[in-house]
Each structure stands twice: as C-alpha cells, then as structure tokens.
Amino acid sequence: MSEVTRPTLSDALTERMLELIRKGGHRPGDRLPSTRELSQRFAVTTPTLREALRRLEATGAIELRHGSGIYVGAAIERLVLPNPNMREVHAAQLVELLGARIVIEPPLAAMAAQRAEGDELAVLKGVLDKAGKHLRGEDAELHEANMSFHRATARMAGNSVLHEVVDSLLLVHGPEQREILQIFDDRRRDYEEHLAILEAIEARAPAEAEDRMRAHLVEVRTVIEHRLNPPG
Amino acid sequence: MSEVTRPTLSDALTERMLELIRKGGHRPGDRLPSTRELSQRFAVTTPTLREALRRLEATGAIELRHGSGIYVGAAIERLVLPNPNMREVHAAQLVELLGARIVIEPPLAAMAAQRAEGDELAVLKGVLDKAGKHLRGEDAELHEANMSFHRATARMAGNSVLHEVVDSLLLVHGPEQREILQIFDDRRRDYEEHLAILEAIEARAPAEAEDRMRAHLVEVRTVIEHRLNPPG
DNA sequence: GGTAATAAGTGATTAGATCACTTGATATGT
DNA sequence: ACATATCAAGTGATCTAATCACTTATTACC
Missing domain, CATH: 1.20.120.530 (GntR ligand-binding domain-like)
Known part of the structure; x- marks a missing residue:
C-alpha cells in the first residue's frame, strides 16, 4: 500500500472495509456493523480493526460515534485525494x-x-x-x-x-x-x-x-x- | 473534535503528535521517536497510540515503515483539507x-x-x-x-x-x-x-x-x- | 574486500477484559 | 394519559502485556 513497505494486515483491512461499504450499497449516514461484529467477520482483533477504522475516519469515509455506532461518512462517494493509503489514480x-x-x-x-x-x-x-x-x-x-x-x-x-x-x-x-x-x-x-x-x-x-x-x-x-x- | 462526539483520548493524541512534529521543528523525512517511546511519553498504551498514528498516516502527515521507524511525511507542511479530525478552519x-x-x-x-x-x-x-x-x-x-x-x-x-x-x-x-x-x-x-x-x-x-x-x-x-x- | 549470518531495534498484531457513552425501554410520579 | 426519571443493553474507547515480523547495522567468515 505504502510505496516502500509491504502491505500490512490493517492495509488490507482498510480496503476490505471500503469494499464492504461500497459494494454493500451503503449510503452516507447508514450505520455499519459494530466493532465486535466487524472484527469477527474479518478475523482480526479489535486494535487492528480500529487502526483501519481510524484511517477511514481520517479521510471522512466513516464516522465513529461513541456509544452509538459506526456510520458511513459523506466523503465515501468521493475520491478522497490526499490519502497515501488509497492514492491510486490511474x-x-x-x-x-x-x-x-x-x-x-x-x-x-x-x-x-x-x-x-x-x-x-x-x-x-x-x-x-x-x-x-x-x-x-x-x-x-x-x-x-x-x-x-x-x-x-x-x-x-x-x-x-x-x-x-x-x-x-x-x-x-x-x-x-x-x-x-x-x-x-x-x-x-x-x-x-x-x-x-x-x-x-x-x-x-x-x-x-x-x-x-x-x-x-x-x-x-x-x-x-x-x-x-x-x-x- | 468530531462535531457530535466528545473529544476522545486518541483525538487529543493526534493533536499532541502534530504539535510534537511542528513545534519540534521536524522536517519531512525526519525520523520520529519509536512507538514504545511515544506511548511512554504520552502515557498511553500501544493500541491507542497506533490509532492516532494511523490517522496521521492517512492524511500524509507521517509515514510508518515496518522495522525502520516513523517518519515525517511531505504533507506535514500543508493544511490537509478533508480530514474530519482536524477540520478546524477559523x-x-x-x-x-x-x-x-x-x-x-x-x-x-x-x-x-x-x-x-x-x-x-x-x-x-x-x-x-x-x-x-x-x-x-x-x-x-x-x-x-x-x-x-x-x-x-x-x-x-x-x-x-x-x-x-x-x-x-x-x-x-x-x-x-x-x-x-x-x-x-x-x-x-x-x-x-x-x-x-x-x-x-x-x-x-x-x-x-x-x-x-x-x-x-x-x-x-x-x-x-x-x-x-x-x-x- | 566482499558476502553472509546475526543481533538489536522497530513496527505489527494478538488476546481478553474493563471503562465510558448512547439509546431506547421500562418504570415512576403527577 | 403524559412527562420524567431510571435502568439495562449495546456500542465504541482504552488498557495490559506479550509475541511476531521486518529492517538495519554490525560482525564474522571466506
């Protein structure tokens, strides 16, 4: 993912999460599965999952609301430009x-x-x-x-x-x-x-x-x- | 930080890290302290620190190189626009x-x-x-x-x-x-x-x-x- | 002198438990 | 009946401590 380092688990996770949102037909504002369910589905532990979530949050793809849930963010529909972890432009x-x-x-x-x-x-x-x-x-x-x-x-x-x-x-x-x-x-x-x-x-x-x-x-x-x- | 949720620990961490980099006079390419040292200095545990690091990585502020270290990214000098966690524009x-x-x-x-x-x-x-x-x-x-x-x-x-x-x-x-x-x-x-x-x-x-x-x-x-x- | 093994340092991930917050249901009082 | 207060379930946030994987510079060997 990064240009120099080999793809890491949480790198792959970030992409799988994006795929889940996009191909799952989720729209901004939709609520996503809980952290517990996500970590089970992707077979990773909580901290690892959270790293991926924080990256998506930083780009505006999702929003984490304490005690409430994980929600699809407004930026999910866009390219999200300056993100070194999804910087692929063809x-x-x-x-x-x-x-x-x-x-x-x-x-x-x-x-x-x-x-x-x-x-x-x-x-x-x-x-x-x-x-x-x-x-x-x-x-x-x-x-x-x-x-x-x-x-x-x-x-x-x-x-x-x-x-x-x-x-x-x-x-x-x-x-x-x-x-x-x-x-x-x-x-x-x-x-x-x-x-x-x-x-x-x-x-x-x-x-x-x-x-x-x-x-x-x-x-x-x-x-x-x-x-x-x-x-x- | 987020518009709806109270500032969280890792929210504050993200800002303290940015402060560390900027006020510390670090330039792109510079190497930052190791995760172990950072987690000690900020008195947080590894997973929490990592969440902050991933956010900064997602915006291009830093770069994590496995086995090598944490490095200041090129985007540190810029505003980094579409980031909901530092979206503060006065x-x-x-x-x-x-x-x-x-x-x-x-x-x-x-x-x-x-x-x-x-x-x-x-x-x-x-x-x-x-x-x-x-x-x-x-x-x-x-x-x-x-x-x-x-x-x-x-x-x-x-x-x-x-x-x-x-x-x-x-x-x-x-x-x-x-x-x-x-x-x-x-x-x-x-x-x-x-x-x-x-x-x-x-x-x-x-x-x-x-x-x-x-x-x-x-x-x-x-x-x-x-x-x-x-x-x- | 050059190449390969090595050891130290560093990030990546795991495990399960606990804390903090939100939210809707339930009970309570008027 | 309605409003308010209480509570419990669900959810994200954080902790702890140990292990794995990778990089890099040193060292030893040829």
Missing part, C-alpha cells in the same frame, strides 16, 4: 488531473504576478536555479525541481487554501503517474517554459503570466494525451 | 476559502454550460426545486440545498478531479463556518442568484454562466468580509 486520470490544473493554476500565476514581492520572487528564482543545475543530471531530480516551481507559484498567489489545493493535486502525481510523466514529458522544455512564466511574474504582467501558465499546462496535457492515445 | 479563513472558490467555480460553471446535457440539467433543476421548497422553511435546510447547487454545477463540468476539489472545499464549510454563513448570509438572495446561473447554463451561455457565478461568490465574500470586519 493513468487515464492523469489527463483529467492536468485538466484541473489548467483551470486552477493560470489564475494563480496572475495573482502571483500582481502581488510579487521581493523575497518571494527570490524564492521562485531559487527554485528555478536549482532546476537549472539539474538540467544535465538525473531526470527524477529535474522533475522534482520542476514540480517545486508550480508549488512555489501557487504559494506566491497568497491564498493558503488554493496553495493547499494545488499541493494536493501535485501530490497525486504519485509513483505511477510520475513514471508516465518521466517517460513522455520533456523536462527540458518544461524548464524553458517555467523561465518564461517567471519573467512575466517578475515583470508584474498578470495577463501574460496567466496565459503562459495555461499554455504550458495545455502543452503538457497534449503531449501526454497523444502518447496515451496515439491519434491513429 | 472564521478568518472563511474569506480565504471563498477566495479559492472564486477562482475555481466560475470556470466550472462555464464548462457546465458548454456540455450541458438533458439529464444533467434535470438534476440541477431538481436541486434548485428542492431549495425552492425550503424557501419558507428551516434555514439550515435551505443552506444545505444551496450548497448542493454548487456541488451539482461542479459535477456538470465533467472533470472528476475538479468536482472532488470543490466538494472538499464545500466540506470545509464546517460547523463553525456554517454558523457564520447562516447568521450573515442571505440564503434567499443566494437562491435567486443560483436561478440566474442555472438560466445561463440552460441557455448554453458559458461566458454568462461564468460571470454570474463569479459575481455570486464575490457578493457572498463581500457580505461576510464586511460583517467580520465592519468598515468603520
């Missing part, structure tokens, strides 16, 4: 993910250009400098540095909620997707385009920053789309 | 939250107008009808119905990731914020503005739908801002 969703970023990030670039302050600008430059040093090195490192540029731009926009959202989206570029990106995308071209965006932000040109960010993300999506579904 | 953040929605939702309204299909349109109408029936009833119910309109519009846009993001943002309009909204905001006016947005979507007028959604959200934010910080 390749096809990569295109959709980029679609989301195309909507969100360009306005953030514009906002960043508007309120660009000296020290923040320095941070952004630093990030790109670091990327520049990796231009001839490991692709993985360059990829990471490039991701940092998007993070830093989002932060400059000055809205912590949006910053958080972008961070989440970038985080979902997990192992599988990162692999796809590293195979198909051109990290050098990314770097060049990032430079162009930085220029616009530095020049305090919101419209240009927004356009360049949008063009950049659309470009990436187009490349990925064509590789995944060759137009032939 | 009143001041409400304005920022609306700022995020102002960036994201208008383009979604435009997208919805572009691809408006018959049955989806019917769903949207149904949501508004339901809201209409609550016009003279409980404020809480009308509020819920109004939130559903935003959810449904986001779904119509046809990008599941964006839909998920909007759902998360709306979910963060938790108890505290809901209270503020119910006190200050005018749910009847909301309903009228929602009707106007629906018209634009129905007429397949993306630009108008986008403008009206933006105006609507800006209006709400302005009201809240003035109430929280009276301009005097």
Whole structure:
C-alpha cells in the first residue's frame, strides 16, 4: 500500500472495509456493523480493526460515534485525494488531473504576478536555479525541481487554501503517474517554459503570466494525451 | 473534535503528535521517536497510540515503515483539507476559502454550460426545486440545498478531479463556518442568484454562466468580509 | 574486500477484559 | 394519559502485556 513497505494486515483491512461499504450499497449516514461484529467477520482483533477504522475516519469515509455506532461518512462517494493509503489514480486520470490544473493554476500565476514581492520572487528564482543545475543530471531530480516551481507559484498567489489545493493535486502525481510523466514529458522544455512564466511574474504582467501558465499546462496535457492515445 | 462526539483520548493524541512534529521543528523525512517511546511519553498504551498514528498516516502527515521507524511525511507542511479530525478552519479563513472558490467555480460553471446535457440539467433543476421548497422553511435546510447547487454545477463540468476539489472545499464549510454563513448570509438572495446561473447554463451561455457565478461568490465574500470586519 | 549470518531495534498484531457513552425501554410520579 | 426519571443493553474507547515480523547495522567468515 505504502510505496516502500509491504502491505500490512490493517492495509488490507482498510480496503476490505471500503469494499464492504461500497459494494454493500451503503449510503452516507447508514450505520455499519459494530466493532465486535466487524472484527469477527474479518478475523482480526479489535486494535487492528480500529487502526483501519481510524484511517477511514481520517479521510471522512466513516464516522465513529461513541456509544452509538459506526456510520458511513459523506466523503465515501468521493475520491478522497490526499490519502497515501488509497492514492491510486490511474493513468487515464492523469489527463483529467492536468485538466484541473489548467483551470486552477493560470489564475494563480496572475495573482502571483500582481502581488510579487521581493523575497518571494527570490524564492521562485531559487527554485528555478536549482532546476537549472539539474538540467544535465538525473531526470527524477529535474522533475522534482520542476514540480517545486508550480508549488512555489501557487504559494506566491497568497491564498493558503488554493496553495493547499494545488499541493494536493501535485501530490497525486504519485509513483505511477510520475513514471508516465518521466517517460513522455520533456523536462527540458518544461524548464524553458517555467523561465518564461517567471519573467512575466517578475515583470508584474498578470495577463501574460496567466496565459503562459495555461499554455504550458495545455502543452503538457497534449503531449501526454497523444502518447496515451496515439491519434491513429 | 468530531462535531457530535466528545473529544476522545486518541483525538487529543493526534493533536499532541502534530504539535510534537511542528513545534519540534521536524522536517519531512525526519525520523520520529519509536512507538514504545511515544506511548511512554504520552502515557498511553500501544493500541491507542497506533490509532492516532494511523490517522496521521492517512492524511500524509507521517509515514510508518515496518522495522525502520516513523517518519515525517511531505504533507506535514500543508493544511490537509478533508480530514474530519482536524477540520478546524477559523472564521478568518472563511474569506480565504471563498477566495479559492472564486477562482475555481466560475470556470466550472462555464464548462457546465458548454456540455450541458438533458439529464444533467434535470438534476440541477431538481436541486434548485428542492431549495425552492425550503424557501419558507428551516434555514439550515435551505443552506444545505444551496450548497448542493454548487456541488451539482461542479459535477456538470465533467472533470472528476475538479468536482472532488470543490466538494472538499464545500466540506470545509464546517460547523463553525456554517454558523457564520447562516447568521450573515442571505440564503434567499443566494437562491435567486443560483436561478440566474442555472438560466445561463440552460441557455448554453458559458461566458454568462461564468460571470454570474463569479459575481455570486464575490457578493457572498463581500457580505461576510464586511460583517467580520465592519468598515468603520 | 566482499558476502553472509546475526543481533538489536522497530513496527505489527494478538488476546481478553474493563471503562465510558448512547439509546431506547421500562418504570415512576403527577 | 403524559412527562420524567431510571435502568439495562449495546456500542465504541482504552488498557495490559506479550509475541511476531521486518529492517538495519554490525560482525564474522571466506
């Protein structure tokens, strides 16, 4: 489940519980079996079961009410994004993910250009400098540095909620997707385009920053789309 | 912590752990004390500690590596949005939250107008009808119905990731914020503005739908801002 | 010098019992 | 008859203490 450690009992339990809820046709607000019954059905002890329940609770999939019962949460119908224990997003969703970023990030670039302050600008430059040093090195490192540029731009926009959202989206570029990106995308071209965006932000040109960010993300999506579904 | 149940031991533990990590100056990748030491320090038993750890793991705050140790995760620096156990967003953040929605939702309204299909349109109408029936009833119910309109519009846009993001943002309009909204905001006016947005979507007028959604959200934010910080 | 066994440290899980809370039924009083 | 108080069953929360499974760095051997 985790990328490094072997699946553990409570990892499997978490998935089985999700399956129980989803395939069992349970809706938000429904009450689930008691802890005693669940631990029997899944043949695990109470503490182990509870670990799985706490994870589901933390993601909003269920709700534990002391003395009352276990209830299906509102988030059960959704993806539940930033959860390292169910972070599986399939390749096809990569295109959709980029679609989301195309909507969100360009306005953030514009906002960043508007309120660009000296020290923040320095941070952004630093990030790109670091990327520049990796231009001839490991692709993985360059990829990471490039991701940092998007993070830093989002932060400059000055809205912590949006910053958080972008961070989440970038985080979902997990192992599988990162692999796809590293195979198909051109990290050098990314770097060049990032430079162009930085220029616009530095020049305090919101419209240009927004356009360049949008063009950049659309470009990436187009490349990925064509590789995944060759137009032939 | 939870909205209905009294704070539990492991609830408090989760917060103390976060405090330990944050105020302890730990950075992502740092290794934390072992489970044995932590359970001693916090004076709780292993299973209880583990429940807290699983929650933090589920949000990406920490990482548990079997046989190796507990490590600070990448998400520790962020807010970690859809987590019912740390869903506390303060009143001041409400304005920022609306700022995020102002960036994201208008383009979604435009997208919805572009691809408006018959049955989806019917769903949207149904949501508004339901809201209409609550016009003279409980404020809480009308509020819920109004939130559903935003959810449904986001779904119509046809990008599941964006839909998920909007759902998360709306979910963060938790108890505290809901209270503020119910006190200050005018749910009847909301309903009228929602009707106007629906018209634009129905007429397949993306630009108008986008403008009206933006105006609507800006209006709400302005009201809240003035109430929280009276301009005097 | 390199490779394999090893031991210490760490997380994962078990077992069954007890405590704390919620909820609906039952009894009680008016 | 109704409202209120009491109670009991069901449920989640926590404890205790021991064992299992995995990782890692050291050590010994070749």
